[in-house]
Amino acid sequence: MDWIALWLSLRLGAFTVLFLLPVGIIAGRFLAYTNFPGKGFAEALVALPLVLPPTVFGYYLLVLFGTASPIGSAWQALSGKPLVFSFEGLLLASLVFNLPFAILPMQRGFESIPRELRDAGASCGMPPWRIFRRVELPLAWPGILTASVLSFAHTLGEFGVVLMVGGNIPGETKTIAVAIYDRVQAFDTASAGRMSAILLLISAVTITLTFALSRQMGRRSG
Amino acid sequence: MSGLKVEVHQEAPIPLAAEFYCAPGEVLALVGPSGSGKTTILRTIAGLYRPRKGRVSVDHEVWLDTDAGIMVPPHRRAAGIVFQSYALFPHMTAIGNVGAALEHLPASHRKKRAAEILQMVNLRGLEDRRPADLSGGQQQRVAVARALARQPKALLLDEPFSAVDSATRERLYQELASMRRRLSMPVVLVTHDLTEALMLADNLCLLHHGRSLQYGRPLDVLERPASVEAARLVGQRNIFSATVVEQRPEFGFTILDWEGHRLETAAAPVFRSGDSVAWLVPPSKVLLHRRDRPSRGTSENPVSGVIAQHILLGDTAVSVLHVDGRDDRRITFQVPAHVAERNRLGVGEKASVSLLASAIHLMKPEPEEQRTLNDRNC
Amino acid sequence: MYQFIPALLHILIRAGRVMPAVFAVTVSAHPAQAGPGNAPLVAAAANVQFALEEIADAFHAETGIRIRLSPGSSGNLSRQIRQGAPYQLFLSADERYVKELAREGLTEGDGVIYSLGRIVIIVPHGSPLKADGTLEDLRAALTGGRLKKFAIANPEHAPYGQRAEQALRHAGLWHGIRPHLVFGENVAQAAQFATSSNAEGGIIAYSLARLPAVSRLGAFALIPAGWHRPLHQRMVLVKGAGPDARRFYEFLQQSPALAVFRKYGFEAPGKPD
Numbered sequence: 001m002d003w004i005a006l007w008l009s010l011r012l013g014a015f016t017v018l019f020l021l022p023v024g025i026i027a028g029r030f031l032a033y034t035n036f037p038g039k040g041f042a043e044a045l046v047a048l049p050l051v052l053p054p055t056v057f058g059y060y061l062l063v064l065f066g067t068a069s070p071i072g073s074a075w076q077a078l079s080g081k082p083l084v085f086s087f088e089g090l091l092l093a094s095l096v097f098n099l100p101f102a103i104l105p106m107q108r109g110f111e112s113i114p115r116e117l118r119d120a121g122a123s124c125g126m127p128p129w130r131i132f133r134r135v136e137l138p139l140a141w142p143g144i145l146t147a148s149v150l151s152f153a154h155t156l157g158e159f160g161v162v163l164m165v166g167g168n169i170p171g172e173t174k175t176i177a178v179a180i181y182d183r184v185q186a187f188d189t190a191s192a193g194r195m196s197a198i199l200l201l202i203s204a205v206t207i208t209l210t211f212a213l214s215r216q217m218g219r220r221s222g
Numbered sequence: 223m224s225g226l227k228v229e230v231h232q233e234a235p236i237p238l239a240a241e242f243y244c245a246p247g248e249v250l251a252l253v254g255p256s257g258s259g260k261t262t263i264l265r266t267i268a269g270l271y272r273p274r275k276g277r278v279s280v281d282h283e284v285w286l287d288t289d290a291g292i293m294v295p296p297h298r299r300a301a302g303i304v305f306q307s308y309a310l311f312p313h314m315t316a317i318g319n320v321g322a323a324l325e326h327l328p329a330s331h332r333k334k335r336a337a338e339i340l341q342m343v344n345l346r347g348l349e350d351r352r353p354a355d356l357s358g359g360q361q362q363r364v365a366v367a368r369a370l371a372r373q374p375k376a377l378l379l380d381e382p383f384s385a386v387d388s389a390t391r392e393r394l395y396q397e398l399a400s401m402r403r404r405l406s407m408p409v410v411l412v413t414h415d416l417t418e419a420l421m422l423a424d425n426l427c428l429l430h431h432g433r434s435l436q437y438g439r440p441l442d443v444l445e446r447p448a449s450v451e452a453a454r455l456v457g458q459r460n461i462f463s464a465t466v467v468e469q470r471p472e473f474g475f476t477i478l479d480w481e482g483h484r485l486e487t488a489a490a491p492v493f494r495s496g497d498s499v500a501w502l503v504p505p506s507k508v509l510l511h512r513r514d515r516p517s518r519g520t521s522e523n524p525v526s527g528v529i530a531q532h533i534l535l536g537d538t539a540v541s542v543l544h545v546d547g548r549d550d551r552r553i554t555f556q557v558p559a560h561v562a563e564r565n566r567l568g569v570g571e572k573a574s575v576s577l578l579a580s581a582i583h584l585m586k587p588e589p590e591e592q593r594t595l596n597d598r599n600c
Numbered sequence: 601m602y603q604f605i606p607a608l609l610h611i612l613i614r615a616g617r618v619m620p621a622v623f624a625v626t627v628s629a630h631p632a633q634a635g636p637g638n639a640p641l642v643a644a645a646a647n648v649q650f651a652l653e654e655i656a657d658a659f660h661a662e663t664g665i666r667i668r669l670s671p672g673s674s675g676n677l678s679r680q681i682r683q684g685a686p687y688q689l690f691l692s693a694d695e696r697y698v699k700e701l702a703r704e705g706l707t708e709g710d711g712v713i714y715s716l717g718r719i720v721i722i723v724p725h726g727s728p729l730k731a732d733g734t735l736e737d738l739r740a741a742l743t744g745g746r747l748k749k750f751a752i753a754n755p756e757h758a759p760y761g762q763r764a765e766q767a768l769r770h771a772g773l774w775h776g777i778r779p780h781l782v783f784g785e786n787v788a789q790a791a792q793f794a795t796s797s798n799a800e801g802g803i804i805a806y807s808l809a810r811l812p813a814v815s816r817l818g819a820f821a822l823i824p825a826g827w828h829r830p831l832h833q834r835m836v837l838v839k840g841a842g843p844d845a846r847r848f849y850e851f852l853q854q855s856p857a858l859a860v861f862r863k864y865g866f867e868a869p870g871k872p873d
Contacts, residue, residue, distance in 0.1 A: 067684040082684035119270050120309035122296035124323035125372055134322065138313045167680050169641060170668045182671070185788040186649070187813035 001194050004171050005179035008087070009199075012175060013155040016094045017148045020102040023095075024147050028106030029136070047104065049097040054160025061093050061165050090166045090173050094155050101150040109143015110136060142214045149210040153203050226250075226376050226408035228267060230276040232432070236262055238273055240434035242427045244376075244408035246281075251419035251440065252412045254429035254455065260412045261306075262432070264378050267410065268303050269296030280375045280408070302369030303378040307385065308361045310353040316340060316364045317349035323371040339367045344397075359390040370405075377409045383418060395421055416456055420444065428452055445581070450500045450588045459554040461502045463587055466493045475579065481551060485523045487582035498587045505540070507581030508555035511574035513565050523582070525553070526574035532567055534559055541567055543575060553577075639666040640845040641686055643677040645693035646753075646788035647717070647760065647805035648833070651864035652691065655857045656848075663851075665844045673786030675757020681706060681838060688838050688845035693717060693787070693805070694759030695834035702836065711836025714852065715866035718825060719763050720809045722794050723801035724818040731801075733821035735771045741800070742776050751782045751793035751802030759831055760787040764803035766828035794818075810865035832869065 031043060049057060065071040065083045075083040083089040113136055121131035137144075159177045166173030168182065176199055183192035225245040232238040238259050244250035252260040265271035267278055269285060272293055278286040280301075285294045302323075310319050320336040327335060340349055343363040353361055362382060369377060383391045399422060402409055413419055419426050419440050426440040428447075435455065436448040447453040453461050464485065468477035471491045478485040478501060485501075493499055511524070530549065531542035539562035545551040555575055557567070567573060644652050649671040656667040670677070670687065678697040681687055682704070690707070691714065692698050701707045721738065723729040728746040730737040741747040752768075753761030761783065768774040782798075784790030787805045794802025795817040809820040837849050851857055858868065 062683070076684070081686060084683055085680065085685040114307070114309065116305045116307060116309035117311065119265075119268075119296070120303070120305060120311070120368075121322070122270065123268055123299075123301060123303045124368065125297050125325065126322070127295075127297050130325070135311060167685050168670045168672060169686070170670065171639075172686075174670075185646070185671075185786075185792060187792070187811065 001191065001198070002174075002176065002179040002183075005174050005176045006195070006198065008171070008174065009156050009176040010202075012087070012090060012094055013152040015091055016098055016155045017152050019091075019095055020098055020151055021144070021148065023099075024102035024106045025144065027103045028143070028147075029110045029132075029140075031103070031107045032110035047100045050100045054097075054158070055164060057097055058093075058161045058164030061096065061161065065089065065092065084165055085167045085169055085173060087166075087172050090162060090175075093161055093165045094158065097158065097161055098151040098154055101154050102147045105143045105147040105150065106140065107143075109140035109146075112143070113139045145210055145214050149207055153206065156199065156203060224281045226267070226278075226280050226410065228263070228276075228278050230263055230266055230273050232274040232276070234274075236432055238262060238432040240427065240429060240432070242425075242434065242437050244410055244425065246406050246408055247402065248424040249402055249409045249411055249422055251423035251426045252410060252429060253414065253416060253419045253426055253443075255414060257431075258429040259432035260429050261380055263429070264303070264380055264410060264412050267376065268301045268378055269294060269299045283375070300372060300375040301378055302372060302374035302376070304362070304365045304369045304380065304382045306381045308353075308365040308382075310361055310364055310368075312353055315350045315352055316345060316356065316360075316367075319353070319364055320368045320371050323368050336367075336371065339371050340364070342370075343367045357390075358386045359394060362386060362394065374407060376407055377405065379409065379411045381412055381414065383413070384415075398422060416440075416444065428455060430455055445504055446583045447502075447585065450585055453500075453502050453585065458502045459505060460508070460552075461500060462551070463498060463500055466495050466497045466499055469493070469495050476584070478582075478584075481546070481548075483523075483525055483545075485577060485582065486579045487584060488580050490584040493584060500585045500587045501582055502585070503553075503577045503582045505554045505556050507578040508553055509576045509578065510555065510557050510561070510565065510567075511576065512561065521576075522579055523577040524574055525577065526572065527551070527553075529567060529569055529571050529573050532562070532569050534562075539567060541573075543573055639668045640688040640842055640848065641668045641670060642689040642691065642845070642848070643670050643672065643681065643685070643687035644691045645674045645677070645759070645833070646671050646786035647693060647807045648691050648715075648864075648866070649788070650811055651807065651861055651866060654864075655852065655860050658856060658860070659848055659851050663847065665847065667844075667848055671786075671788065673753065673758040675759075676786070679757075688841035689835065689849055690838055691833070691835040692759070693831065693833050694762070695832040696759075698834040698836045701838075706839055708837040708839060708841070711834050712853065713832045713869040714835050715807075715833040715861055716825075716869050717760065717763070717831030717833050718806035718865075718867070719760060719767060719803050719823050719828065719831075720806050720820040721801060721803050721823060722791070722809050722814075722818055722820040724795045724797065724799075726797075727800045727818065729801045731819035731821040733823050735767070735773060735823070738777075738801075739771070739773055742773065742780075747777070747780055747800050749782050749793075749799040750777055750780050751784060751790045751799045751804075753787040753790040753804070754783040754785060758784070758786050758790075760803075760805045761790070763828040763831055767803065767823050770827040807865040833866070 062084060063069065067073060067076060067082045067084065072083045117135055118131055121135045126134065157177055162173065162175050162178055168174050168178055176195055180192050180195045225243060227243050229241045230238045236259055240263055242250060252263060254260050262271055266273055266276060275288050276286055284292055285299050286292060311322060314322065317333065317336045317340060320339055321332045324332045324335055337349060340346065343366055345360060345363050348356065348360060356364065383394055386394065411422060423440050426438065426443045427434050428436045428443055430451060435452040436443050444456050447456055447458065450461060462480060464478040464480035466476060467479045469491065471489050474489045476487050476490045478487060525545045527543045527545040528547050529541050530544045533540050537559050538556050539559050540554065540556045543553045543555065545553055553575065649669060652669055656669065660666055674692040674694055674697045677690060678692065678701055681690060681701060690698065695713065698707065698711050702710050721731060721733060721735065723731050729741050732738065752764035755761040755765045765774060768777060782793050784793055787808060790802055791804040791808045791814055793799050794804055795814060806822060808814055835852065837845060
């Protein structure tokens with residue numbers, strides 16, 4: 001049982017959700033409420049990671065922030081080590097390929113709020129930020145929750161991109177998904193089985209808890 | 223002058239052209255079919271829509287003036303609005319919804335004041351219910367309470383009675399009627415229901431495709447529409463074309479020639495002899511020549527023909543008479559059901575009616591293209 | 601009860617503005633940094649990882665220094681080194697990759713050959729194939745239609761895959777067997793495929809076949825060394841390697857380590873079959 005790999009995966013998932021939460025809320029809300037030329041294109045761009053094969057994605061990420069790229073070399077200059085093959089590089093990749101999982105459910109969540117409710121808030125004297133806090137957030141909450149759970153679960157399971165961008169470095173980029181693959185390759189099926197079962201359990205518990213919570217909130221808002 | 227003054231003009235994306243005034247304590251109805259822009263105008267007053275050109279002021283406070291670049295955002299306008307679907311916050315209780323409009327008060331006062339307002343709309347005891355647990359009528363009252371909570375300078379109602387059943391609607395009409403005496407603010411009511419406007423409004427602004435066709439007392443708009451277009455909008459059925467034959471302003475009447483019939487109407491001096499006009503007579507002002515009870519009124523603009531349609535609507539019988547047997551000369555009239563029975567009214571029966579001179583209203587004729595389309599008034 | 605959650609989100613959103621700072625914090629707060637001070641990272645060809653694990657344990661017992669192992673195919677690992685992956689020592693299954701890196705100045709010289717690689721044909725229990733090192737049975741199976749799937753490592757970047765291809769070409773079987781081939785990412789995955797019930801057999805590294813976990817799954821036989829280019833397995837220190845990695849590199853060349861290598865089927869370089 002590779003606890004370090006498990007801890008790595010959990011940290012990767014948690015940080016991904018932490019950083020994508022504000023991004024998703026802002027972008028999701030913007031896409032829900034604003035019309036602009038090229039909006040369809042922007043939405044397609046957001047959804048791209050959903051349809052791109054992980055290897056293609058990984059390839060482009062390497063091009064984007066590999067050591068030869070501007071981003072990569074800038075990072076290396078600042079921190080002394082390359083962005084690829086590091087936890088930070090993995091996190092960056094995770095943020096990008098989880099964008100659709102974060103933004104789309106939140107966008108739907110905000111879209112589901114009838115326009116009239118926001119208008120009602122304004123006519124009650126609420127300035128826009130108060131409408132956001134008191135009307136939009138509580139009602140878009142199921143969408144926000146779904147986005148968080150999906151991003152977390154997806155990160156735990158991501159394999160192809162992790163391997164391409166992170167390599168297989170224990171304690172740094174060897175996530176539990178990669179560790180399971182590793183153990184299988186080493187003919188250690190017992191270990192692989194144990195880790196898979198734990199991963200399954202964590203995912204199942206997370207999703208069940210979150211949807212139960214979401215149902216509770218749904219009951220609250222009638 | 224105090225009160226609500228509104229001017230809106232716009233070509234696109236939604237054409238608008240309306241101006242009206244509503245005094246404090248008065249109810250102004252914005253009436254028109256769907257898509258006539260009435261909700262857009264209401265939203266303009268509330269600050270939820272910004273027209274290309276417009277001016278909105280209440281009690282000398284300017285909320286919108288496109289020429290001067292003034293646009294007060296909705297949360298800073300003291301306008302209470304009741305939305306068509308009530309737009310109650312589903313995740314808050316009734317008292318929470320009302321309290322949402324009272325966030326300028328400290329929390330302790332907020333709850334007390336919200337409870338007071340809910341009591342004012344007869345919802346005591348239901349404060350802690352969520353909207354989903356309230357009936358349509360109760361939800362509507364919460365919406366009204368919330369709109370009034372901020373002591374607004376204008377109350378705006380967007381088809382507030384359309385989603386309720388007729389029994390509840392009757393009750394709510396009475397409540398609004400009694401409440402508005404206590405309200406000292408202009409009330410603008412958007413509705414597509416002319417009857418509602420007749421019942422509740424002091425003034426009526428008739429809208430079509432964003433344009434204001436007429437502004438005046440509801441009964442005036444109904445019985446003396448400014449144009450054939452307005453007449454059709456308010457549901458007048460008996461609209462015809464005729465020619466002015468004689469003008470006798472000194473005697474107070476005008477004579478028309480309608481398809482060979484000589485009709486005497488109340489004086490309409492604006493038209494000259496020889497002019498083409500459009501004229502209408504409300505169904506309620508078409509009197510049946512009763513076989514059971516003949517009256518002197520039979521000599522006033524009599525016409526006769528064959529009944530082509532006869533429908534019983536509750537206590538009333540509505541009939542369509544083909545004058546001279548012609549189906550392009552249809553007059554709709556109504557009598558109480560028992561009168562219809564006693565006079566043996568029915569499809570195919572001959573009948574004669576009198577068109578009350580004082581109720582015949584003259585208008586400018588329709589443009590030619592319009593006429594061929596609409597000649598068969600229906 | 602859940603009212604706090606929107607407020608929490610509100611805080612998180614405000615916190616989001618300090619995102620770059622938090623990002624930087626995760627960099628420095630990270631426990632396992634790949635710097636000279638932390639456990640050195642060793643890139644190892646797939647077939648040698650098991651021997652290395654045992655040697656690394658012995659190294660830790662003697663010096664208290666921990667080694668982190670990253671197995672993979674030699675081609676991929678050398679590519680990653682080129683991209684700046686933080687490996688300090690590279691054990692390749694084919695010296696060609698080491699020499700390329702050396703030419704690019706990414707290593708400390710050419711390193712040393714630590715072993716000679718051999719390939720074997722392996723067939724799982726119950727396979728219609730026989731473990732025949734001359735590949736005659738394989739030829740018969742091919743013509744007789746007994747062969748559906750045959751696993752080798754990917755010749756594009758795995759040295760054992762390249763040697764497997766060379767041996768099959770030498771036996772004149774390459775074109776016939778190509779449609780039946782299944783490629784493993786590296787020779788360990790090829791071994792996976794070859795010993796599963798999803799293939800009738802495959803060609804893998806001798807060192808892998810000798811592992812108890814593998815050998816109990818089937819039978820294997822050595823393929824003549826002359827049928828492919830020799831597989832000189834070379835290891836080299838990557839430029840910038842730290843003192844711990846150097847010590848390990850030295851350790852690998854001493855007799856206790858060499859004995860372990862031998863145990864796992866890694867012949868000393870220069871010794872013929």
